[in-house]
Amino acid sequence: MSTFDAVDLIRTKRDGGRLTDEAIDWLIRAYTDGVVADEQMSAMAMAIFFRGLDGSELSRWTNAMIATGERMDFSSLSRPTVDKHSTGGVGDKITLPLAPLVAACGAAVPQLSGRGLGHTGGTLDKLEAIPGWRASLSNAEMLAQLESIGAVICAAGSGLAPADKKLYALRDVTATVESIPMISASIMSKKIAEGTASLVLDVKTGAGAFMKTHSDSKALAETMVGIGTDAGVNTVALITDMDAPLGRSAGNGLEVAESVEVLAGGGPSDVVELTLALAREMLACAGIDADPADALASGRAMDTWKAMIRAQGGDPEAPLPVARHTDVVTAEADGYVTGMNAMGVGLAAWRLGAGRAKQGEPVQAAAGVTWHAAVGDAVRKGQTLFTLHTDTPERMDRAKEALQGAVTIADAAPQRRPLVLERISAG
Ligand code: URA
Numbered sequence: 001m002s003t004f005d006a007v008d009l010i011r012t013k014r015d016g017g018r019l020t021d022e023a024i025d026w027l028i029r030a031y032t033d034g035v036v037a038d039e040q041m042s043a044m045a046m047a048i049f050f051r052g053l054d055g056s057e058l059s060r061w062t063n064a065m066i067a068t069g070e071r072m073d074f075s076s077l078s079r080p081t082v083d084k085h086s087t088g089g090v091g092d093k094i095t096l097p098l099a100p101l102v103a104a105c106g107a108a109v110p111q112l113s114g115r116g117l118g119h120t121g122g123t124l125d126k127l128e129a130i131p132g133w134r135a136s137l138s139n140a141e142m143l144a145q146l147e148s149i150g151a152v153i154c155a156a157g158s159g160l161a162p163a164d165k166k167l168y169a170l171r172d173v174t175a176t177v178e179s180i181p182m183i184s185a186s187i188m189s190k191k192i193a194e195g196t197a198s199l200v201l202d203v204k205t206g207a208g209a210f211m212k213t214h215s216d217s218k219a220l221a222e223t224m225v226g227i228g229t230d231a232g233v234n235t236v237a238l239i240t241d242m243d244a245p246l247g248r249s250a251g252n253g254l255e256v257a258e259s260v261e262v263l264a265g266g267g268p269s270d271v272v273e274l275t276l277a278l279a280r281e282m283l284a285c286a287g288i289d290a291d292p293a294d295a296l297a298s299g300r301a302m303d304t305w306k307a308m309i310r311a312q313g314g315d316p317e318a319p320l321p322v323a324r325h326t327d328v329v330t331a332e333a334d335g336y337v338t339g340m341n342a343m344g345v346g347l348a349a350w351r352l353g354a355g356r357a358k359q360g361e362p363v364q365a366a367a368g369v370t371w372h373a374a375v376g377d378a379v380r381k382g383q384t385l386f387t388l389h390t391d392t393p394e395r396m397d398r399a400k401e402a403l404q405g406a407v408t409i410a411d412a413a414p415q416r417r418p419l420v421l422e423r424i425s426a427g
Contacts (some may be wrong), residue, residue: 003030004022004027004096006037006046006204007040009023009027009044010040010044011167011199013044013047014018014043016051019057024060024061024064025064026251027059027064028065028067028163029067029068031163031166031167032163036400038056038390039174039175040047041170042170042174044176045167045170045171045176045179045182045418046174048176048181048182049176053181055226057181058142058184058185058227059150059227059230059396061181061185062185062192062231063239065161065185065189066189066192066354067132068162069399070157070159070193071192071193072139072193072194072196074110074193075145075198076143077108077146078147079106079107079108079146079147079148080106080108080197080286080351081110081146081195081198081286081289081291082102082198082282083112083190083199084098084109084202085187086201086204087183087200087201087220088120089208089209089212089246090107090121090208090250090342090346090349091246091342091345092121092128093121093247093255093259093313094246095113095123096127096153096256096259097259097262097275097283097296097305098275098278099111099152099308100150100151100297100302100304101279101296102282102286102292103308104301104303105279105292105295107150107282108146108147109150109151109287110194110196111151111152111153111155111303112190114156115356115359116356121252122232122355123254123356123357124153124155126255127256127309127312127314128319128365129253129310129318129365130256130314132313132315132350133314134312134313135155136154137155137312139157142154142311143352143401145311147254147306150194150304152312153306153308153322154312154385156220161190161193162191164186164189164191164237164395168186168400169359169418180216180223184220184223184227187224191228191233192228192231192233197233197286198234198285199233199235199236199414200238201221201225201236201237202237202274202278203217203220203237203240204241204242204423205240205242206243207242207243207341207342208242208245208343208346214422217239218239218424221237222237225237227388229426234285235426236284236423237424237425238277238281238420239418239420239421239423240420240421241418241419241421242401244273244340244342244375245346246268246271247270248268248370248371248372249351249369250345250375251349251369251370251389252354252363252364252366252367252368253365253368254366254389256320258271259271260302260305260316263296263302264276264302264304264332264384265299270419273419273420274420276296277308277420283376303355305330320365321388322368323364323368323391324393325391325392325396325419326387327393328384328385328386328387328388329384329386329388329400329403330381330382330383330384331382331384331385331409333381333409334379334381334409335375335379336379336381336408336409336413336414337373337375337409337414338375338408338410339414340371340374340375340406340407340408344402344404344405344406345371348369348386348400348402348403349367349369351399352364352368352369352389352390353391353392353395354368362393367389367391367395368389369386369403370387371384371385372384372385375414376413376415377418379409388402388403399404
């Protein structure tokens with residue numbers, strides 16, 4: 001492999017130039033191996049933040065990150081593989097009912113997930129609220145479970161795109177996360193390395209999302225669909241609303257309980273609607289002609305959920321942990337809820353102990369927030385709007401602060417905003 005001078009490459013990008021294929025391959029490899037220093041890669045990330053990467057630089061950047069690690073191979077499975085990725089939102093527990101639902105319709109769903117950092121929760125933290133459930137599986141265990149049950153939700157091993165792991169941690173501390181090319185390459189390198197044949201992206205937009213505006217979310221969705229399609233992965237994206245939080249709860253065990261309600265045929269209507277919309281897209285991508293609403297109504301999705309939890313050591317019938325302390329926030333006026341700020345709710349759940357401030361910190365299984373009214377509902381002054389749950393009551397005041405002003409109440413009911421705002425596919 002040719003060698004390059006990191007300073008020259010940073011200067012090229014800083015001044016608006018293009019990086020050659022060979023330069024990108026070298027840079028990513030050399031950074032992963034510690035030859036390019038963190039401070040040099042920080043400067044490069046900032047240069048990319050301002051100057052961007054063009055389409056061919058981006059494909060090469062993504063491929064170079066994939067090449068630093070292993071690629072999984074699901075070609076031995078008898079079921080078609082299809083995965084979902086959400087860019088993250090408050091109360092977004094959709095993976096929990098979705099993976100078993102799509103598996104119950106005949107697909108294999110290899111859902112390699114992460115832990116939460118900041119105001120959005122992590123899927124593994126949620127499932128770890130279930131007594132006995134284990135996030136780490138070997139590749140052989142994962143393949144066997146995908147063949148027999150069809151759904152696996154487990155920790156992504158450190159072998160997938162290690163360059164991304166290092167670069168994401170660096171971006172996190174250098175204010176360079178919010179770059180559409182770098183987010184796209186980061187997400188897609190892991191999904192392509194994971195080896196899924198099809199992928200449905202749930203790109204969130206609004207107050208509680210990474211991308212606050214529709215146009216940024218659309219650009220992110222189009223960029224990721226382009227990368228997936230170029231890599232031969234059948235990729236579709238839905239842009240979905242994240243101004244208000246999803247469902248009625250944010251917090252690990254609370255979100256498991258809500259997901260189980262959905263699998264039992266109940267649950268909040270927005271969670272059901274989004275789960276079914278994503279399931280339909282996933283099944284279409286996988287070439288499976290089935291109606292996921294049937295699999296939900298018949299209980300087949302619930303059976304698959306229980307099998308999936310048991311296969312990873314969990315007891316799906318065990319009671320979920322309950323917080324030692326609760327408190328409430330009440331409505332300040334009569335009227336209709338016209339807005340609920342997802343960021344405020346996510347921050348409150350996080351402050352109650354549902355999330356972590358630093359990688360590796362423990363989280364509370366029972367902490368979080370439930371809301372008893374959603375956008376469009378009529379409320380009366382003094383009615384309970386939120387219940388706060390925590391094992392550590394000293395956290396209550398700061399959580400309440402995060403909820404101050406999070407709900408807007410007006411005399412007239414708001415117009416209903418659709419949950420799925422746009423669908424983006426290749427070509
Ligand atoms: N999630 C990722 O995996 N990477 C990013 O860069 C942002 C969100």
